[in-house]
Amino acid sequence: MATTVGQPAEHDIGLSRLRHDPYPAYRYLREHDPVARVPEAGRYLVTRHADIMHVERHPEIFLSSENPSLMTRSIGETLLRQDGAAHQRLRRAAEPPLRPRVVKEHWLPVFRRNTADLLSVLAERGEGDLFADFAGPIAARNLAALLGLRGVGDEDMRQWSQAIIDAAGNYGEDPEIWARCARAVADLDAAMDEILPVLRRDPDPSVVSAMLHADDPLTEDEIRTNIRVFLGGGLNEPRDSIATATYALLTHDEQRRDVEAEPALWKRVFEEAVRWVSPIGMYPRRVATHTDLAGRVLEPGDKLGIVIASGNHDERVFDRPERFDIHRAETGHIAFGGGPHFCLGTWVSRAAVAQIALPGLFGALPGLRLTDEAVPFEGWVFRGPLRLGATWNS
């Protein structure tokens, strides 16, 4: 369905159009209707950078808990849909392995090894799909290590993650999607059965271990539930940021030469890539009290979609936002969200993607180029390239 009901004639903001390319619609909304009622999404879409910052700075007005929620129904009540002390307790338990010092001292060498393993196989092939053959597998392998999962293959990680994400967006109530998610949760639970007793006995730097041994430890049920959301969310963001950044450099020769000459710029490549095409484009919030946002009166229970993909293209903040430009002077993208739910994986992703995966890829595959520059991108809740056919000198 591309048409919407009950909208002003000029609106025509349908989900299929957003999935294909949301940016023209976002530009229109920022200009004309910054807190827009979009019935097909069941929400008001908040599209300006300043309003998104306001929402993130007032978590007591704009709640993360939502009931009923497709995500809660498919994988249980996770920290992503909780507020205040309950959220903080879960987050504090999961956080220690994801803080910058542990990332640097423990995880960087792990990410380096995983990346080198994958690239040594790819290098000889001379061609491939950098999305399916590199971005996806490296994201899966790094995430399995971080969480503490053992003996779980890249393909299992990919399937479980996709099944969980599809269920959280199963607005059409497709029974096959529910069934696939239930199977993924059962398989993941089986993998958890193996590691929980081991990590309880022998702690390690993983997230599951941190949750078990926190000052205020989580129950095994809480751990199982929250690992599901990390699996759903922790795979596609590094994957899509790697794929987007790679596509961007392979279509912007000058910037590619700049970063290959000055490796300190890889950080800029990553940050600009997640601003340019934010891997998470939208997340939900719920209004707690009567309030006003950009002139729109909101009532308790109103549902919002916080469109960080749009905030990251706001002309009020970013000059010519549609351009990929690692040298842009403006900073302050909001791809990691903000407030109490600020992305837990921020430091990990900077290390895994900006320090290791991207420089590793361009270093290991000399003469890297796209076979077809018409790379398809899709999605508005999550967005990234669907494939990235390339060749290189083997």
Add this chain to the structure above:
Amino acid sequence: MPKVTYAQPDGTETVLDLVPGTTVMRGAVTGGVRGIVAECGGNLMCATCHVYVDLDEATPAPFSPVTPDEDELLDCTATPREAGSRLSCQLGLTDRTADIVVRVPESQT
């Protein structure tokens, strides 16, 4: 009420009278002070509310010391860490806090 002066790199200053119980970060964000981003809202995860607190040796420390969690984030700030570097979300104000000047860095991300 404690008076906090936010000194920008371009020489402009904002002076705010802040209520006890708030932080230097929250005062800046509420007061619309440029250059204090505070992405994570004071949860000690982001390092984007970095400020410099310059004190001479005779002045008693107005704030609680740097904790290990703050210390590791101070190693990740966008502008170089200095002796007076702090995350302003950790600078709590009480009715006994003396008036203070903090320098806002060039960038936070």
